[in-house]
Amino acid sequence: MTTSLDQLKPGESGRIDGFSGSAPGRLLEMGLLPGTVVEVVRLAPLGDPMDLKVRGFHLSLRKKEAAHIIVLRS
Amino acid sequence: MSEGVRAVTKIALAGNPNVGKTVLFNALTGANQKVANYPGVTVERKSGRLTGTGKDGVPAVEVVDLPGCYSLNPRSIDERIAHDVLVGHAQNEEPPDAVICVVDATNLERNLYLITQVLDLGLPAVLGLNMIDAAEAAGIKIDTQALSEALGVPVIPLAARHGRGIEDVRDAVLNRAVVPPLIDWPVRDDVEAQVRRLGEILAKEYSALDERRVRFEVFAALTSDVLLDSWTNRAPGFRDAVLAARAEMESSSIPYQMAETMGRYGWVSPLVQRVVQRHSDAHARSLSDRMDAVLIHRVWGPAIFAAVLVLIFQAVFTWAVPAMDFIEWSVNGIGTGLRSVLPDGVFEDVIVEGALTGVGNVVVFLPQILILFFFLGLMEDTGYMARSAFIMDRAMRRFGLSGASVVPLLSAYACAIPGIMAARTLPDERDRIITIMVVPLQGCSARLPVYVLFIGAFIPAGTLLGVVGYQSLAMTSLYFLGTGMAFVAAWVLGRFVFKGEGSSFVMELPPYRVPQWKLVFRRMIDRSRVFVVRAGKIIFGLSILLWLLAAYPKTELTPDLENRLATAQEAVVLAEQAGDPAVTTLALDAQAAAQNQVASFRTRNSYIGRFGRALEPVMAPLGFDWKISAGIVASFAAREVIVSALATIYSAGADADEESLALRDAIKADTYPDGTPVFTSLVAVSLMVFFVFALQCMSTLAIARRELNSWFWPAVMWVYMFALAYVFSLVVYQGGLALGLG
Numbered sequence A: 001m002t003t004s005l006d007q008l009k010p011g012e013s014g015r016i017d018g019f020s021g022s023a024p025g026r027l028l029e030m031g032l033l034p035g036t037v038v039e040v041v042r043l044a045p046l047g048d049p050m051d052l053k054v055r056g057f058h059l060s061l062r063k064k065e066a067a068h069i070i071v072l073r074s
Numbered sequence B: 001m002s003e004g005v006r007a008v009t010k011i012a013l014a015g016n017p018n019v020g021k022t023v024l025f026n027a028l029t030g031a032n033q034k035v036a037n038y039p040g041v042t043v044e045r046k047s048g049r050l051t052g053t054g055k056d057g058v059p060a061v062e063v064v065d066l067p068g069c070y071s072l073n074p075r076s077i078d079e080r081i082a083h084d085v086l087v088g089h090a091q092n093e094e095p096p097d098a099v100i101c102v103v104d105a106t107n108l109e110r111n112l113y114l115i116t117q118v119l120d121l122g123l124p125a126v127l128g129l130n131m132i133d134a135a136e137a138a139g140i141k142i143d144t145q146a147l148s149e150a151l152g153v154p155v156i157p158l159a160a161r162h163g164r165g166i167e168d169v170r171d172a173v174l175n176r177a178v179v180p181p182l183i184d185w186p187v188r189d190d191v192e193a194q195v196r197r198l199g200e201i202l203a204k205e206y207s208a209l210d211e212r213r214v215r216f217e218v219f220a221a222l223t224s225d226v227l228l229d230s231w232t233n234r235a236p237g238f239r240d241a242v243l244a245a246r247a248e249m250e251s252s253s254i255p256y257q258m259a260e261t262m263g264r265y266g267w268v269s270p271l272v273q274r275v276v277q278r279h280s281d282a283h284a285r286s287l288s289d290r291m292d293a294v295l296i297h298r299v300w301g302p303a304i305f306a307a308v309l310v311l312i313f314q315a316v317f318t319w320a321v322p323a324m325d326f327i328e329w330s331v332n333g334i335g336t337g338l339r340s341v342l343p344d345g346v347f348e349d350v351i352v353e354g355a356l357t358g359v360g361n362v363v364v365f366l367p368q369i370l371i372l373f374f375f376l377g378l379m380e381d382t383g384y385m386a387r388s389a390f391i392m393d394r395a396m397r398r399f400g401l402s403g404a405s406v407v408p409l410l411s412a413y414a415c416a417i418p419g420i421m422a423a424r425t426l427p428d429e430r431d432r433i434i435t436i437m438v439v440p441l442q443g444c445s446a447r448l449p450v451y452v453l454f455i456g457a458f459i460p461a462g463t464l465l466g467v468v469g470y471q472s473l474a475m476t477s478l479y480f481l482g483t484g485m486a487f488v489a490a491w492v493l494g495r496f497v498f499k500g501e502g503s504s505f506v507m508e509l510p511p512y513r514v515p516q517w518k519l520v521f522r523r524m525i526d527r528s529r530v531f532v533v534r535a536g537k538i539i540f541g542l543s544i545l546l547w548l549l550a551a552y553p554k555t556e557l558t559p560d561l562e563n564r565l566a567t568a569q570e571a572v573v574l575a576e577q578a579g580d581p582a583v584t585t586l587a588l589d590a591q592a593a594a595q596n597q598v599a600s601f602r603t604r605n606s607y608i609g610r611f612g613r614a615l616e617p618v619m620a621p622l623g624f625d626w627k628i629s630a631g632i633v634a635s636f637a638a639r640e641v642i643v644s645a646l647a648t649i650y651s652a653g654a655d656a657d658e659e660s661l662a663l664r665d666a667i668k669a670d671t672y673p674d675g676t677p678v679f680t681s682l683v684a685v686s687l688m689v690f691f692v693f694a695l696q697c698m699s700t701l702a703i704a705r706r707e708l709n710s711w712f713w714p715a716v717m718w719v720y721m722f723a724l725a726y727v728f729s730l731v732v733y734q735g736g737l738a739l740g741l742g
Ligand SMILES: Nc1nc2c(ncn2[C@@H]2O[C@H](COP(=O)(O)OP(=O)(O)O)[C@@H](O)[C@H]2O)c(=O)[nH]1
Pocket: B016, B017, B018, B019, B020, B021, B022, B023, B024, B068, B130, B131, B132, B133, B134, B158, B159, B160, B161, B162, B381, B382, B513, B514, B515, B516
């Protein structure tokens, strides 16, 4: 089932399926590519941004940007 | 040195942020370092001489630490510089003859992405596999042999922080750096066909380009507008072809923008799988993860961040005080000393009252700035800085700022200068400009003397409902007013001036690390030096100018004043001859009073006094007479100058300070010719409000100009803050009058 990355809860992870709209270059360079597994580790105290774990490192991303990333929940 | 290897004279360090480049750079260069800026931008250019070179007949080898970046596709000014230096486009900068690619062994995959780009450029290179200690501790084992074979360059395991491997990497880069064979990373067929075609066009049109670099440039031009436009003059045909190819691929929805990243990661990922072995169970949470569970916890996170801030403020505002007192005392001492050696006259006055006092006004903030930079450096080095931005981002975004704006804004409570400099950590250029533009609204410590003087003189000492003192309430309100306005201004700027896409906040949360004290101290010193030198230079010149404006022209005294001064002097002589100490004291007091009247008369007729009087009609609606207006002109250089300026004008003696009762009384006693008081509580409030907003600080303008690399925004900053000051004071004063508070 696909959903957007901002819908995942802390502790959940998913595999990137694609992007809605044009893929943001910076995220691609950081290694968020179709097929990459992303784990939502936690949310910031006010609920945004998200703390993600990708390819072994932590990345913070605003939900607004995460909403453009389509994932397959795993 | 083996045959065919060019002598290395310049080495560049390239790598992601936070991989330990700075530590390695320090280890390679020792104390021989220079920090400058790249021409026209605010990116630091750190270079140094490789230890053991440049003496005893060994030719000097320069080491340049490139800004940390994630890609050579320039999305930020840092990346632009790294790209330009490596490809040889940077102004006044020869391309390096060897590159040390520094990677974090615990995070190899993402690190190697950038490295494949660097290696594509065809510069001789070696790979420094740093943080090997941390990798070992985490149970990660790397097959360096296999990695080296795959990349085609020597791979040197390093623990720069512990001095391990430094000699090896030094030797490798000098003697074994090689141009690796091109890596054959896969690209989807439809894009590959276009890339080939474009490559042929480029090679034909711009034959000066190294054949090997063609492919790199084609991908760069496909994905980056900046790099595409760099061909406008050199290969316009290529540029048009790229634009056409982009349009064509877009129309058939070929994701060509992803092709390069997919291709490079498609090559890097299997390689990393092959050469990296994780021994421990990979799912055990690292120490850093466990720390984050507390430090960015929903409840504990903000609480700890608040505690950290309280600690920093405590340090800046109380620990710094003895040092600040000492500096003031020393400056006074030096002034007295200079007066005793310099010949009396204008030169002496300019040096002591203009230059020394002016520079003293800046240097007195040095202890606060050192302490602030120390804590900021510590936050950066441990990795906590990124967490503070993470915690605060949501709250700050409401106002069009980013989480990373918090630290600059808070620093500005001490002084706008470190605040503006701290804005360098903002990854997004738009956020950075907005932050810099509003930082000076924060109540800095130079405003304190002004507040103390007027609150002490005009706000009653009682308490509201027996709880909070009126005076502290007034003080707090002034701070709130400034900060509130900073947020409003940020919102307005973000909404109406810097329109367009909201910033993005793709930020790495690096693992926590034990701070390196040497590095923290070094950064603290480097940054403080920038403050002293920059601010000092400008302040030095302008202080002299302001002093001259206040001291000239020397007008003839009126006969009346002349008489009074002479009589007072005679009285002193007579009293001393009579030998009665009580009488002498009285006579001396009278003499001082006469001298002060003279000083006041002179100020009134000086250029500043004339400005003040010329300005009076403009300032009168705010409740300011010519003396206050003159004080405002004089304090253009630095806010706290208004206290000494008023002291001179009010003849309270030049050594009066904000706590001085004589000055308070003189101000309270002053009247207009018709007998109404110049200063009422309402005027005092109006003036304080003026100081909340007005940008009366040359050093801030100087630093803003440096950090924004233009006079335009600093000018806008000054104008909008002056407008705020004027309007708010006007509303306060006229509103107050209308309510009968005058
Ligand atoms: N464990 C470990 N930490 C290191 C090593 N080299 C650097 N560090 C730490 O990594 C952090 C980032 O280093 P720095 O040189 O500032 O990174 P830069 O951003 O690449 O210049 C600092 O806290 C260093 O103390 C190393 O070899 N091992």
